[in-house]
Amino acid sequence: xxxxxxxxxxxxxxxxxxxxxxxxxxxxxxxxxxxxxxxxxxxxxxxxxxxxxxxxxxxxxxxxxxxxxxxxxxxxxxxxxxxxxxxxxxxxxxxxxxxxxxxxxxxxxxxxxxxxx
Amino acid sequence: xxxxxxxxxxxxxxxxxxxxxxxxxxxxxxxxxxxxxxxxxxxxxxxxxxxxxxxxxxxxxxxxxxxxxxxxxxxxxxxxxxxxxxxxxxxxxxxxxxxxxxxxxxxxxxxxxxxxxxxxxxxxxxxxxxxxxxxxxxxxxxxxx
Amino acid sequence: xxxxxxxxxxxxxxxxxxxxxxxxxxxxxxxxxxxxxxxxxxxxxxxxxxxxxxxxxxxxxxxxxxxxxxxxxxxxxxxxxxxxxxxxxxxxxxxxxxxxxxxxxxxxxxxxxxxxxxxxxxxxxxxxxxxxxxxxxxxxxxxxxxxxxxxxxxxxxxxxxxxxxxxxxxxxxxxxxxxxxxxxxxxxxxxxxxxxxxxxxxxxxxxxxxxxxxxxxxxxxxxxxxxxxxxxxxxxxxxxxxxxxxxxxxxxxxxxxxxxxxxxxxxxxxxxxxxxxxxxxxxxxxxxxxxxxxxxxxxxxxxxxxxxxxxxxxxxxxxxxxxxxxxxxxxxxxx
Numbered sequence: 001x002x003x004x005x006x007x008x009x010x011x012x013x014x015x016x017x018x019x020x021x022x023x024x025x026x027x028x029x030x031x032x033x034x035x036x037x038x039x040x041x042x043x044x045x046x047x048x049x050x051x052x053x054x055x056x057x058x059x060x061x062x063x064x065x066x067x068x069x070x071x072x073x074x075x076x077x078x079x080x081x082x083x084x085x086x087x088x089x090x091x092x093x094x095x096x097x098x099x100x101x102x103x104x105x106x107x108x109x110x111x112x113x114x115x116x117x
Numbered sequence: 118x119x120x121x122x123x124x125x126x127x128x129x130x131x132x133x134x135x136x137x138x139x140x141x142x143x144x145x146x147x148x149x150x151x152x153x154x155x156x157x158x159x160x161x162x163x164x165x166x167x168x169x170x171x172x173x174x175x176x177x178x179x180x181x182x183x184x185x186x187x188x189x190x191x192x193x194x195x196x197x198x199x200x201x202x203x204x205x206x207x208x209x210x211x212x213x214x215x216x217x218x219x220x221x222x223x224x225x226x227x228x229x230x231x232x233x234x235x236x237x238x239x240x241x242x243x244x245x246x247x248x249x250x251x252x253x254x255x256x257x258x259x260x261x262x
Numbered sequence: 263x264x265x266x267x268x269x270x271x272x273x274x275x276x277x278x279x280x281x282x283x284x285x286x287x288x289x290x291x292x293x294x295x296x297x298x299x300x301x302x303x304x305x306x307x308x309x310x311x312x313x314x315x316x317x318x319x320x321x322x323x324x325x326x327x328x329x330x331x332x333x334x335x336x337x338x339x340x341x342x343x344x345x346x347x348x349x350x351x352x353x354x355x356x357x358x359x360x361x362x363x364x365x366x367x368x369x370x371x372x373x374x375x376x377x378x379x380x381x382x383x384x385x386x387x388x389x390x391x392x393x394x395x396x397x398x399x400x401x402x403x404x405x406x407x408x409x410x411x412x413x414x415x416x417x418x419x420x421x422x423x424x425x426x427x428x429x430x431x432x433x434x435x436x437x438x439x440x441x442x443x444x445x446x447x448x449x450x451x452x453x454x455x456x457x458x459x460x461x462x463x464x465x466x467x468x469x470x471x472x473x474x475x476x477x478x479x480x481x482x483x484x485x486x487x488x489x490x491x492x493x494x495x496x497x498x499x500x501x502x503x504x505x506x507x508x509x510x511x512x513x514x515x516x517x518x519x520x521x522x523x524x525x526x527x528x529x530x531x532x533x534x535x536x537x538x539x540x541x542x543x544x545x546x547x548x549x550x551x552x553x554x555x556x557x558x559x560x561x562x563x564x565x566x567x568x569x570x571x572x573x574x575x576x577x578x579x580x581x582x583x584x585x586x587x588x589x590x591x592x593x594x595x596x597x
Contacts, residue, residue, distance in 0.1 A: 059155065
């Protein structure tokens with residue numbers, strides 16, 4: 001049960017920060033998500049994002065910040081094996097599932113549905 | 118009328134912002150998505166014996182698929198109008214941005230419409246994710262070795 | 263003939279409104295003016311395959327209704343004038359293929375309604391043509407796509423956003439006497455008070471409406487008192503308040519003033535600050551206000567259609583938003 005509360009609170013808190021940025025600046029959601037992805041990969045620079053996932057479980061895996069973290073994480077894992085080239089090779093290792101799925105279903109949905117309003 | 122006077126007049130009449138209400142909605146909706154994700158993880162790990170490494174991608178795939186379908190049904194934008202950042206910050210927002218761009222360009226055909234426009238809004242996340250991860254990755258690599 | 267008053271206003275002697283027609287979309291149908299439209303569609307697609315085709319269909323229906331009411335065939339009209347919000351004004355240009363008559367495509371963003379009607383009136387007054395048809399259209403989904411985001415994109419709208427009206431309207435002006443006449447026109451200047459927020463059209467356009475109103479009053483030596491109603495095109499609730507405050511700032515009392523964006527919808531509808539788009543001012547004026555003139559409720563009204571001449575590319579390049587407003591005075595003919 002504790003896991004659920006922690007997930008709820010962390011994911012909610014990240015969204016509130018984004019909401020406040022959205023309300024008080026002229027940044028668009030595109031700007032804000034890009035910013036958060038960069039923050040995510042920056043936090044992984046010192047393995048801090050791994051701590052967050054340990055503490056908050058799924059709550060830290062859902063926000064877009066975790067996308068940056070996963071990119072960074074996959075890249076660093078391959079880098080240990082293949083050196084600096086590994087950064088490019090492993091970039092999509094962990095996020096591949098999500099991106100593939102998003103592309104596939106975006107395509108399928110676009111074929112079978114119509115924009116409503 | 119000069120700009121300064123105008124800004125002063127316009128400021129007096131500015132419609133009220135509902136920051137507190139919007140933030141609360143963002144917190145609740147973001148939190149619910151986080152809790153759902155935790156639920157999916159628990160189910161996958163407890164009932165299907167997935168390892169954590171395997172369960173996490175499956176969890177994000179589930180959320181992405183759900184968001185794509187909700188977008189197709191025309192519900193996602195209605196939810197997001199209330200929830201604001203609570204719907205665009207989680208990974209579901211990424212799926213929504215791709216699906217909505219693809220849906221809209223449907224009328225231009227498969228290749229020039231759906232194919233080339235899919236990343237119109239969501240592409241920025243991937244671009245900045247990769248660029249920042251690469252730069253930071255190189256920095257970390259150089260420092261560690 | 264055409265009496266050119268100093269400044270930028272024209273007074274007309276014999277320009278009459280022969281007929282007008284309006285076609286509205288689903289959201290407008292649920293608004294307070296439902297009974298005044300000639301045709302309403304329940305679906306944003308209007309039975310077509312895409313939103314762009316739907317907009318064209320609405321524009322076509324409006325033109326046909328208008329011709330039918332005036333008992334005219336398409337060939338009888340000397341010249342067509344039209345415009346809309348889309349790139350290369352595609353709705354009007356593509357629709358114009360059907361007319362087989364001279365066509366002037368015009369772009370004035372949301373002020374297109376007054377721009378086309380004003381130009382048509384000038385042509386008629388000058389004796390260059392006998393009758394001209396002006397039409398305009400806008401569609402929420404096509405405009406949203408072009409100026410903002412995809413319609414299904416999950417985004418929270420700013421509190422200052424306006425809602426693009428879905429609809430089309432057409433009007434025929436001629437030198438044949440009828441019960442309503444176009445009495446005067448003031449073409450506006452492009453005003454830019456360095457507004458940058460594309461989600462805040464009311465604030466961007468209010469200075470243009472202010473400037474045109476001031477010019478109109480000065481040129482024709484009139485004031486708010488000379489009109490039974492003055493409507494702005496689509497300043498929305500916020501812009502309306504700003505405009506009122508601007509006049510009050512210099513001690514002028516604002517009376518008989520309203521905004522088409524506020525008239526077109528109920529307060530309870532999800533339209534944020536109010537309606538906008540070419541169709542907004544056109545639907546309210548051609549549909550509702552002209553009927554009021556005919557019934558004798560008003561004697562003389564002034565439409566100040568406002569337009570923000572922005573493009574998404576220029577906004578992204580951090581340019582400010584230039585705005586324009588055109589004023590048209592319409593009067594009931596008392597014989």
